[in-house]
Structures are given as structure tokens and as C-alpha cells.
Amino acid sequence: MKSINAENLSYKELNSIIRQSNDSKFCLTGVMGQRFIGCALKNKEVEISGIPGNALGACLNGGSTIIVNNNCQDATGDTMNEGTIIVHGNCGDTAGYSMRGGKIFIKESAGYRMGLHMKAYNERQPLMIIGDRAGSFLGEYLAGGTIIVLGLRQEGNCPVGNFCGTGMYGGRIFLRSNSLPKDISPHIEATVANEEELNSIKAYIQEFSSIFGFESEEILKDNFYVLTASKSTSYKKKYIAV
Amino acid sequence: MKVDYFQSEYEIIRDFNKCIDCGLCITQCANGAHKRSKEGKLYTEDSLCVNCHRCVAVCPVKAIKIKKNDYSFKDNNSWKKEDITNIFRQAESGGVLLSSMGTPKDYPIYWDKMLINASQVTNPSIDPLREPMETRTFLGKKNSTIEFDENGDIKLEEKPFIELSTPIMFSAMSYGSISLNAHKALAGAAKDLGILYNCGEGGLHKSLYHYGENTIIQVASGRFGVHSDYLEAGSAIEIKMGQGAKPGIGGHLTGTKINKDISKTRMIPEGFDAISPAPHHDIYSIEDLKQLVYILKEATDYKKPIIVKVAAVHNISSIVSGIARCGADIIAIDGFRGGTGAAPLRIRDNVGLPIELALASCDTRLREEGIRDSVSLVVGGSIRNSADVVKAIALGADAVYIGTSALIALGCHLCRSCHLGKCNWGIATQRADLVKRLNPKEGRTRLNNLVSAWTFEIKEMMGGMGINSIEALRGNRLMLRGIGLTEKELEVLGIKIAGE
Numbered sequence: 001m002k003s004i005n006a007e008n009l010s011y012k013e014l015n016s017i018i019r020q021s022n023d024s025k026f027c028l029t030g031v032m033g034q035r036f037i038g039c040a041l042k043n044k045e046v047e048i049s050g051i052p053g054n055a056l057g058a059c060l061n062g063g064s065t066i067i068v069n070n071n072c073q074d075a076t077g078d079t080m081n082e083g084t085i086i087v088h089g090n091c092g093d094t095a096g097y098s099m100r101g102g103k104i105f106i107k108e109s110a111g112y113r114m115g116l117h118m119k120a121y122n123e124r125q126p127l128m129i130i131g132d133r134a135g136s137f138l139g140e141y142l143a144g145g146t147i148i149v150l151g152l153r154q155e156g157n158c159p160v161g162n163f164c165g166t167g168m169y170g171g172r173i174f175l176r177s178n179s180l181p182k183d184i185s186p187h188i189e190a191t192v193a194n195e196e197e198l199n200s201i202k203a204y205i206q207e208f209s210s211i212f213g214f215e216s217e218e219i220l221k222d223n224f225y226v227l228t229a230s231k232s233t234s235y236k237k238k239y240i241a242v
Numbered sequence: 243m244k245v246d247y248f249q250s251e252y253e254i255i256r257d258f259n260k261c262i263d264c265g266l267c268i269t270q271c272a273n274g275a276h277k278r279s280k281e282g283k284l285y286t287e288d289s290l291c292v293n294c295h296r297c298v299a300v301c302p303v304k305a306i307k308i309k310k311n312d313y314s315f316k317d318n319n320s321w322k323k324e325d326i327t328n329i330f331r332q333a334e335s336g337g338v339l340l341s342s343m344g345t346p347k348d349y350p351i352y353w354d355k356m357l358i359n360a361s362q363v364t365n366p367s368i369d370p371l372r373e374p375m376e377t378r379t380f381l382g383k384k385n386s387t388i389e390f391d392e393n394g395d396i397k398l399e400e401k402p403f404i405e406l407s408t409p410i411m412f413s414a415m416s417y418g419s420i421s422l423n424a425h426k427a428l429a430g431a432a433k434d435l436g437i438l439y440n441c442g443e444g445g446l447h448k449s450l451y452h453y454g455e456n457t458i459i460q461v462a463s464g465r466f467g468v469h470s471d472y473l474e475a476g477s478a479i480e481i482k483m484g485q486g487a488k489p490g491i492g493g494h495l496t497g498t499k500i501n502k503d504i505s506k507t508r509m510i511p512e513g514f515d516a517i518s519p520a521p522h523h524d525i526y527s528i529e530d531l532k533q534l535v536y537i538l539k540e541a542t543d544y545k546k547p548i549i550v551k552v553a554a555v556h557n558i559s560s561i562v563s564g565i566a567r568c569g570a571d572i573i574a575i576d577g578f579r580g581g582t583g584a585a586p587l588r589i590r591d592n593v594g595l596p597i598e599l600a601l602a603s604c605d606t607r608l609r610e611e612g613i614r615d616s617v618s619l620v621v622g623g624s625i626r627n628s629a630d631v632v633k634a635i636a637l638g639a640d641a642v643y644i645g646t647s648a649l650i651a652l653g654c655h656l657c658r659s660c661h662l663g664k665c666n667w668g669i670a671t672q673r674a675d676l677v678k679r680l681n682p683k684e685g686r687t688r689l690n691n692l693v694s695a696w697t698f699e700i701k702e703m704m705g706g707m708g709i710n711s712i713e714a715l716r717g718n719r720l721m722l723r724g725i726g727l728t729e730k731e732l733e734v735l736g737i738k739i740a741g742e
Contacts, residue, residue, distance in 0.1 A: 015540055019543065035533070035536070036536060036537060036540040039537055039540035039541050040470060040473075040540065040541035040542075042470070054533055055533055055536075055537050055540075058537040058540075058541065059470065059473065059537065059538075059541040061470045075524055075533060075537075078524055078534075078537060079465055079468055079537070081469045081470055094523070094524045097465075097523060097524040098464075098465035098468065100468075100469065100509055113523055113524075116519075116523045116524070117464065117465065117519065117523065119466075119509060119510055121505075121506075121509040121510065124509070140519075140523065141517060141519050141523075143510055143514065143517075144510070167517065167519070169514055169517060170510075170514055237337075237338055237494070238335060238336055238337035238338065239337050239338050239339075239340040239661075240331050240332065240334075240335040240337035240338070240339060240340065241340050241341075241659070241661055241662060242328065242331070242339050242340065242341045242587050
């Protein structure tokens, strides 16, 4: 385990140390907004105390774990391939843009544009779980994978903002809530999650709960909605060839 | 009673005296324009003809001719035939008009209004056959000052760059819009010629990874097929912010076109529509663009140059100045005459600016701001011949991107029907029986021939000017004179009028 005090290091210096080092586990302290930490990390583990800057774990690769003991900022896990990002706090905007594998677990709330254009293929199934609320534009253009928003402090109120899932054509969004957002697009099919669907995310919720010290059985007792792309209404614009 | 608003655009004329009834035209036309009746007689369904010349080219006795159907509406300069028939189409279908390749409309072509200098008397010309002529070009950030260390040696800071044997690269055309065989030909030719090809936003096919040294990989808004192996594979990474033929809008690849191979390369499931959003939803400002540039630099350990591709639009010089300041090593500007696999007709024909004017204003602006060397400029958007290349470099480009010209070398006849997916030349299609027709080895040779020929012509024109390196031609506006241009156009292009 290599300890690095990031206090007077620029992001370029800090990330270069992590990249060049033969160590596989790192413990960073005094992190104050350095960007791109863990960008394209492969087979390494980084634990961060302090507030990391934007683009944490962007293009993250397999065998890698990033743990943040505080909040994180924007563009976390942007275009990530595999690996796990765990945030013991809140998350900024646009995390997991175009995520195509791996996991992002956020204990508290997240900002706008979370999980945009996530995609899945065969065994690469991305997963994002947000403990409390998420802002507007969650899961826009979703092509695959799973997003779960638990609304743990929302007391059953809808835990997302407006334009949830706009443009989605694949994947699933689960909302632990007693009501749906008011502006769900007609291209989205929103139903109460049945037993089979809940069973499919049970292991994910158990993993999330054990990391942050929640009770997964209590969480799973409540009502979940599941949003998927409607098969009957499509986005096909009518085109006529010239 | 059926009322038909549409007449065929083309007539297929068969000379029955020459025709030997081999039936090759029937098997070679994927549009089904050639048929055989129940009685065994050859006939044509003219309305299905797209004028791609496949049947004309393969007919062993040259018995086929394609003629423009000269049915006409009453003469009307306000309402041309296409204006009227497009309204018929939309009234019937309610659809958005879809088209391919670059706009065919009659906009001024500024390349054809500029003349190149030649040396006479006061300044000897150079013979490229006898004297060395340097067409090698380096793209990337250049140092604007020279610094020395304590020993008096020049401090060299390693900046990532691209080395080209000639200032021409193959423009981005995605696997999905064109066939794998077309990609194989482009990749192979890039390697033979010592230049680069751009694999486009559809990801890089596994079989082409070994051409990595000659590949520019593209990261577009959909981020299809973008993963660590992909980022490692190429020698440069291009962030696609826009495309000349369809500035400002996203893309839509219908599920029917996503077969097993495309699905694997783009990492999306088969049969699902692939929607590329219009903006990158993680880039909403120039600061965000800088962030993505640095994500890619960090992800590739600062070893690969990052290219940002934009469409030529209003205020392009301000946009390019901003991009130069956000860390991009190379900026690619795509003019409005550039090609596309499919774009709405009205956007293709009406949105964007000509590359000649965009290039001149960007080069001038960057030089005025003292940052011209912080970035290389690559331009595209219907570069049709070696003279266009010379003029582009004289206006300020470091290199050019060719797309349409490369496809024409592979056999494209510009029938502009790519969006139908039935390209008879095996280029803009995924149908295995059609893709087979494009022989990658032969295509590679044809592309080698084209670029080699252009390179020699460029050397001759440079020698004629008394210039022996691309570097000395770059931005050398004094080598150009305008003809048939207004004072304002001359001012924007930064060139004098012929005679001055």
C-alpha cells in the first residue's frame, strides 16, 4: 500500500506517480480538487480522502477500484469500461457518461445527467446505484445496463427530477418510490417492478448495502418502479429517400 | 385509378443489337432495375435506377446507357423540378427528406476562383525530378520559442505528433456507413503511403488493429466502441464535435443495419437503433471540451496527439481559437460540401460554410492571436484534386482530409444513394453479397495510385512556384491570386486579385 499526500501535487504529477508506480494499492490524503485521478486505471486500487476533482476514474479499466471517503465532483466514471467506483458521499453531475461496464455506487445524492448513454454488450453490464436522490435527465439515451435510485431519505417520494430516461432505447431504470415522475415520456414503459425483476437486482442491492451499512431486506420491502424502453412506440423518424 | 406523381429520374437504354442476353445486369443491380419477364425477355424498371453505372461498367458488350429522363415541368426558374418533386414526396409520406454524400447544389467553389503562382525570371523554379522536394508534414503542437539548457543545448520537449509522408489523410468514414472491405483498403493504403486513415465513430474492427500506427480513432457523442484497447490502438485520437455535411445534429443508425459484426464493434446489441446524441452530453462548454481532451491525454499517458473535429459554421474562427487554447494538438475543420452516409437533405444543402473561407479566416485569426503554432489545421469538405490540396495549404492548412475522393477511387460513382444501403460497388453497404464486390487489395492499390499521383502533381506545382517544401507553402497566401471574386471575398481569403 503506497501512501501519497496529494497536498501540493498538481493533477499531472499525482496521476503520473500512480501510473508509473509498481504498487497496486494507493491511499491518497489531502486531495483537493485534483482532476482525472484514476483515469484509465488498470488493476489498481485507489482510496481517496479529501475531495477529488472532475473526471475521477474516467475510462476506468478492469481490476480497478476507486473509493472516495467524501463527495466527488462532475464527470466521475466518464466513458468507463470496467472496475468499481464507491463514493461515501454525494456525487456531482454527469457521472458514468457512456459507461459500458463496471459499477458506480453513490451513498447519498447525485446531480444532473447521471448515467447518460450507458451501454451493455454480452457480459459487460454496467450498474449504477444512487442511495438518495438523483437530479433531472437521469439515464437519457440509455442503451443498456441498470440504474437504481433508492431515495433512502425521500420517505417514498419520487427520487428523481424531470426528463428521466428521455431517449432511452435499452437498459432498465429502477426507482424505489411510491410515485412516478410526472413527465415520463410516452416512449418509456413504466411499471411496478414484479418479483422476477426485483430478484434480478437483489444481489446488487445487497452489495450496495453491505458497503455502506444499510439493511438490504428493509430496502427491498418497499415499492419499486422499473422503466424500460417501450417496444410499441419507437423513435423512428419517418424518412423519405430523395 | 392510380395517380402517379413521380416519373423515373433516369432511363436505362439498352442497345438490343449489341446485347448478348448474358443477364449480368440483372445479378449486378441490387436495386432490381434490370428484370427478366416470364417469357424470358430482358426489361427494365427505370424508377428503381439510381444511376450508379454498375450495369454500364460490367456489361461485356457496352450495350447499356443511362440517360437522364428529360420529362420536364414548364420552365420555371423559381420552381425547379426537384423543388416540386420534393413537395410531392413529403405530401405523400410525411417524412423528412434523406440524402447522402455532399451537397450537389450550385454554390460557388472558391478553389476554382484561385490561381496558383509559378516562378519566372526573377526566381528559378525547381525540377522535382532532379532536386529533393519535401512533402513530409508533421502535425501537432509546435514550440513557439527555443529554450536552451545550461550546456547550451536546445531543450526539446517531447510533444506528441503525427508524421505524414504527404499532407493528405483519409477522412473519417465509420464502419457501418461503409463496408469492412472499404476500411481494409483505406487502412492498407494508409500504411503503404505512410499516412493515416480515420476509422470513424463506429469503432475499430478487430481485424484492423494491426494497422494501428496508421489509424486515427474517433470518439464521437455516442462513444460507440470506445474502450481501452481502442484508445491504445490508434496513433491519434479525434474528438468529433461536428461534421461538415450535417452540422449540429446527431445520428441515427436503424436497428436493421446493425448486424452481428457492427454490433460487436460498436458494443451495442443487435437490432437496436443506435442513436448518437447531437452534443456530447458531457461537453456543454469550452471548459468541458478541455476536460475531455485531458481525459484522453491522461488515459493515453500524453503519448498521442488529440484532434478535435468541427464543422465549418458561423464564427468558426472564434471557435477554433477557443479549441486551440484548450489543449487540442490538431484541429480538423470540415466544410459544408463534405460527404455523409446519410443526412437530412435540408441540413446537407443549407447548413455550414465553405471550407476555403473557414480555413482562411481561422488561419488568419490564429496568427493574429499569436497561437498559430500551438495547433495544426487539417481541412476537408470536397477536396477534389491536387490543385485543391496546394491551394488549401497556401491558405493555411497543414494537411487535408479526403473522403469523397477516396471513395471515388474505390469505385464510387456519386449516385448519392448510400442511405439505401444497397451500394452496388460494395462501398456504402453491409450486405455480404455486395461487400464482396469490393476487393480490398485492388482498392488499396487504387488508393495508393491516387495519392501517389496527387503527391507528384503537388511536387510539380510547388517546384513551379520555386518552393521545395510543404512548410514553405503553408500559409503562403502570396502564392495565390483571386479571379472572379469580390473585394470582400478577397479580403476574407486574404489574397490579392490576379493582376495585382
